[in-house]
Amino acid sequence: MNPVLGQVPVYNAYGSVPALPLGWVENYTPTGQPYWFNTITNQSSWVYPMMTSKKIPGTNWLFVLTHDGYEFYYDRDSKTSVWEQPEELKEAMQELKKLEEEEKLKKEEEEKQKALEEEEEAKKALEEEEENKKRVLEEEKEQARQEVKRIKLDQAVDNAEDVEATEMTEEDIMWQLQQMAEEEVGMDREEEEEVQEEAQKEEEIKQVEKKPELSEQECIEKFYQLLKENNISPFAVYSVELPKLMLDPRFSLVPHNKQKNLFNKYCHELGEQIKKEKSQNTKKPENEFKELLESKVTTKMYWDDFRRKFKNDPRFKALSVTREKEALFKEHIRNNLNKKNPIEDYKNLLRHVKEIQKGIRWRDAKKLLEKYDVYHAIEDKDKREDLFRDYLDEL
Template identity: 25%
Template sequence: MDPLDPEYDPAAPRTRPPQRQRPPRQLPVSQPGAASPGNGQLPIRPPPPPPGPPPVHLAWSEHRDPNGSFYYYNSITKESRWERPAEYRPPPPPPRPPMAGAPAQQILQTSKQLKPAGTDENSERKATPPSAPASEHPIGMKKLPSTKWTIVLTSKDHEFFYNMETKESVWDMPDEIGDLIGQLIAEAMGVDIGEDGDEFHSEAEPENEPKEVMDEEVDVNATGTASKRKAEDNEEAEGVAKRRKEDEAPEPSGDEIKAEALTQEQKNEEFTKLLREMDVSPYSTWEKELPKIIHDRRYTLIGTLKERKQVFEQYCKVRVVELREEKKHKVKDTKEAYLSLLKDEVTYRTRWDDFSRKFKRDERFARFDAKEREPLFKAHIAALKGNELERKRSETRAAKDGFIQLLRETKEVDVDASWRRIKRLIEDDRRYQAVRSSGEREEIFREYIRKLTEEDEEHQRRLEKERKERDRKAREEASLREREAQVRREQSRLNRERNMHRESLQKEDATTLFQTILVDFVRNADAKWRDARSSLERDSRWDRCRALDDMQKERLFSDHLARLQEKRLAAFHSALKDTTDLTTTWDQVRGWILQDPRARKLASSDDLDELEDVVKRTFERFQAERKEKAQSDLLELLRENNFVKFHVKQAVVETRAKSLEKGEGEPKEGDEWGHISLEEIMKVLMEDKRYIQLDAYVEERDRAVKEHVRDLIRTYRAERGGTVDRTLVHMGK
């Protein structure tokens, strides 16, 4: 019996005899324009033919594996893939089912609202033209016992779940009714999964509960039939409820007592054993694998559907890992078998075509991956060839070693032996015959003779080395004696130098101290040593300068006066740099320079004529040095300027090229001036201040520039086979 059928009685005993079970009744669905025979109308039409295969986009469905990843399954081709197919369409949202309380009336009212105006009840039963297919809509509702959930059937043979309290509609089965659905399916299959009915009903249900929990099935086009069916079901439910009151509570079975004694961990282990025994696929879903395990009593050891799913998911994770390991071991076993076949049947001369044709029916060949057969075969052949080559090389080395040993044992073989004579002496020996090539025998003999020669030479070198080592030791002993004498001399020298260094340090300290005394007492550059010495000797630091003699002290005194004079001149020059240039004359600065205190310090007396004479000489000497410095800077500028060099060099090249073109030979010196632009050179040089500072001496500056250009012309004219000639060659091309 279908547990979702309206005539299914959940309160009836679970162990009814087979002859008392009624066949499941089909859901009566009235077709438009059809009526029951009792009303005197036409008989009900037969049901339409079964639908064909679903469309392609409905054949694909989305599922989740135990690791949480989504995959897609085709119910027609039985294909599974990870990528989402282009034909896949997600299911539409479930339609809004009718309100609880009066489902039949509301569905009927909904169907009436969809009727065109001016139709009556008789016109409703007329057949709808096949060219106008109706949209998907609810045609029936099945209420689940002891829950607020109902199963709604649509016009396209789809089902969804509707909560009559929260008004929620879902496609997937809610967890709270999973146990109930499983129990109903098990009973419909004729399997008793437990004597306790608490899983479906509560003992605290009132007597009139069967009336509320009976399935309601409504046809939107046959409300009369539905009402009649509901009345019959209610009467049957009342009778079943009375029979349940009269029945005594059954005694718990031994299996139930054993199940109650198990811990939760043991229950999970039993449930996992059930999944393994039924070979439940870890890549499938709970709903698809449920029929395999629901008939087993171990299914009921875990009380809730949520816990069963958790154990199922854990089993899937563990089973996936196990299957992968099994696959790896299987691949490894098949590979080892294939390698064993190669080892037993293949030589290094075997070809792949012959091998594959000969052993294509061999189980070790057929079970191995076809893509890896040939590469592994070729790798094995390469290894065999390598082994064969190594074997031949070993044999060749052994034969060569034996032949060399034969030569060592032959006393007649020395550095002067000939191959023709030695060959006749050893040709009967098996070690001679082991080397098959006569040329190779002679080559080995020649190599052995060369080795003997090298050994003899090495022996001579070793004797010579020993002789040299004796000579070296003798020289080392003599050198050691000489070194000892040298060390003694060096030690004496170091003592002298140390004493001299000590004296030098004392002299340096005395010099520094004496210079300090001079800085403190001598501040006039015109002071005299004889006059200053008496004042210096009165200082307490004079006695600490005993390391200096009188001559050294007088020299330090003179150096001190020179530094004082340099400072005065530096101050005077600084004043001139800030107020004069190269064109300034003495008459222009005479009026103010004599009043400057830095100039007045240059003279030792207060005589104005002497002061003027000293300051004038100093000024003229400064101007001369200043001009000389400017001219030196100009020459440095000319030497550094690459433009002048390039310009003059280009003029020399062009002059020589034109002379060669005219057939005049080497040009005369001075012809290059026709290709040199002094104005352009001057324009480039004017960007440097070293050129500008000689604006007062234009003639001298221009003369220096021309002289520099003339020197460059001579330099570039003297070049032969260098840059100038290469430039001419390129110009000729």
């Protein structure tokens, strides 16, 4: 309902261009063509961004959410909009909210599943890479063994050709076979030693990579250290930063169902810390103005005189609200007057105001005196009037 007229507002479907939704700003190209940029998603669009609207199931109505968070209902048949929910849409809106909740839960589940699949794929890729390295290494070793055998066999043939052309006896053949067997055993022994050395190296690597027994708090601290080293900003998005974080062993120290929450918590705390540091490093305008009062204002100075004399001082300009400046000025004067004799200053004020003459009424004189701080320094109203009348008696 319209709070002023008490009527339900109705909007023309062909009205003026609506305000931009939250986060959108309008820009222009060098040729003058407009485009729109979303400061939240960092995306640009040539199409004018509109408000979010959803079709209400089983009706011709649309549920519209404005850029500033207000809701209204739009009838596509009559092309009218209302703020209040029509009674006939009550069940349909419940159905819409139910569908939205189901869609939200489904989307969250899909995101979790996708994150798990990505993590599993990354682990699988690492395992495949390790297997490929081992296979290539074995192939190279096998090629080396075959090459050694070939060289030794060639040498044996060459040696045989150098021997005199006599028929080989059974002893010669047995000796050659024995030599070849010993060489084969030696090669197998070397191969076995190489395999043992490789296994020992792998075991040492596993011992180094093995996760130490850490407390939950220590795991969280290492997780935060990982985020800090990767320069995660307060505005970072978990799904965007995930690929470059998940391969680090410290990322897996935290359970999967807590990683996103801890990531968002880190970003929030980092933003608060930056905001706090900025506020501490920035001097408040009010404090700058008070410094000016302390250094320049005297008890006999009036607001108009002070404003005219120091209006160009940077400390005077630091505080933008004139009424607030005047209030701080008067408070400063009162605090200083309390240290002196306000009655004597009040009498001097009566002598200073030329309009106060014999016969003037108190209520008229009071209007002339209220604009001076010395008048307010005497908090007792009766005391002000008594001093005023004593002054008139002296005239």
